[in-house]
Amino acid sequence: MFDIDRARRETRACENLIHFNNAGSSLMPSPISDTLHAFLTKEEEFGGYETAHLEEAALERFYASFAKLLNCESSEIAYVENATRAWDMAFYSFKFNQGDKILTTISEYGSNVIAYLQQARRYGVELVFVPNDDYGQIDVEALGKMIDGRTKLISISHIPTGGGLVNPAKEVGKIAKEAGIPFLLDACQSIGQIPLDVKDIGCDMASGTGRKYLRGPRGTGLLYVSKEWANRLEPPMLDQHAANLISPSQYEIEPGAKRFENWEQYFAGKAALGVAADYAMAWGLEAIQSRIYALASLLRTKLTAIDGLTVTDEGKEQCGIVTFMTEQKTPPDIKAELAKRRINVSTPAGSGSLVSFQHRGLSHLVRASLHYFNTEKEIETFCDALQEILNA
Ligand SMILES: Cc1ncc(COP(=O)(O)O)c(C=O)c1O
Incomplete structure (x- = not known):
């Protein structure tokens, strides 16, 4: 059983608001927030470099914690300032040639699409959107058929930013x-x-961020690169942490995922993000998933019963991101009205989900993204508030 009381006790802001914006940035629980604050206080009291030295063990633990979370080796983990840069460090390490193909999904994240297009412009790479299946997820059969001698990379978003869909990553991995x-x-x-x-x-590579479902600090992220690939990929940028200058004319790139890191880092964030990985594992990822999925399913059911409201989530498997639109009010108006009642949601629009939204004829949605510390009662309050807003 999930100890929801403890989860809420350790989430201090729970008392004052309903936070359904966990896909934007979740609420840091006290063990993570306290680690962050203690680290910053130490930096203030002892100096930044001195604190990094004092906290060496906690900073090293970051790698072991993520290796455990992702089932890989510590040397396959890099600490990067956000998911986008982490992803970029992997993606821009590939040397593309004219005619190479990148296969991606319709639900791909906007920043990733921009990066594909930039490389397409530079090198004549062909960007191919694999069609969706009937559930709106990547059609794995079509993907298999679309691979040919020119295919250089398969790259997809596991869970898109703008809806509840979970892409079948394992099936894609098998084909790859x-x-x-x-x-x-x-x-x-x-x-x-x-x-x-x-x-x-x-x-072979995976990027993640700290502030969303891991509940870590903002401005933190990570990259996994398998050891087979790490040593074959030359990062687009190197500094004297990612490489060693060994003579006026020679440098050596660090082995493993370290080559994707910067020398200067948000050290307090790194220590806190390591704790976030441990904290998630202490709850158990299966338990987290099943609680989030159950809450989201309840929310979808309740939303479906509201007149004039359409739930827009796709997917055979649906996660904690719940999206909808209404005939009566625009998403920004709904968000503003909910905010007055101390309920946080977000309103995805624009480039984050552009390919998918254009494909589906959508422009703007309300996104209520749930985490395990949310409750059935909050869902009820949320739906009542929504009904009230739509009736006004
Ligand atoms: C699917 C996906 N990829 C990447 C990102 C970017 O993450 P970050 O803001 O940490 O760079 C987001 C952020 O919303 C996202 O939803």
Whole structure:
């Protein structure tokens, strides 16, 4: 059984608000927040470099914690400032040639699409959106058929930013492995929300962020790169942490995922993010997933009963991200009215989900993203508030 009382006790802000914006940035629980604050206080009292030295063990533990969370080795983990840069460090390490193909999904994250297009412009790469199946997830059969001698990379978002869908990453990984094509997984919304075993999924690279379902601090993220790939990929940028300058004319790139890191880092964030990984594992990722899925399913059922409201989530498997639109009010109006009642949601629009939204004829949605510390009672309050707003 999930100890919801404890989860809420350790989430101090729970008392004052209903936070349904966990896919934006979750609420830091006290053990993570306290680690962050203590680290910053130490920096203030002892100095930044001195604190990094004093806290060396906690900073090293970051790698072991994520290796455990993702089922990989510590040397396959890099600490990066956010999911986008983590993903970029992997993606821009590939040397593309004219005619190479990148296969992605219609539900791909906007920043990733921009990066594909930039490389397409630079090198004449072909960007291919694999069609969706009837559930709106990547059609894995079509993916298999679309791989050919020109396919250089398979790259998908596990859980898209703008809806409840969970793409079948493991099936994609199987196809990628069979074809010998590298597989880059954007796990930004799945890390901390569902179990994520990179070996089982079969991805060669995966990016994640700290502030969303992991409940870590803002400005933190991570990258997994398998040791097979890490040593073959040359990062787009190097500094004297990622590489060693050994003479005026020579440098050596660090082995493993360290080559994707910066020398200067948000050290307090790193220590706190390591604690966030431990904290998630202490709850158990299966338990987290099943609680989130059950809450989201309840919310979808209740929303469906509201007149004039359409739930817009796709997917055979649906996660904690719940999206909808209404005939009566625009998403920004709904968000503003909910905010007056101390209820947080977000309103995805624009480039984050552009390809998917255009494909589906959508422009703007309300996104209520749930975490395990949310409750059935909050869902009830939320739906009552929504009904009231729509009736006004
Ligand atoms: C699927 C997906 N990928 C990447 C990102 C970017 O993450 P970050 O803001 O940490 O760079 C997001 C953020 O919403 C996302 O939803």
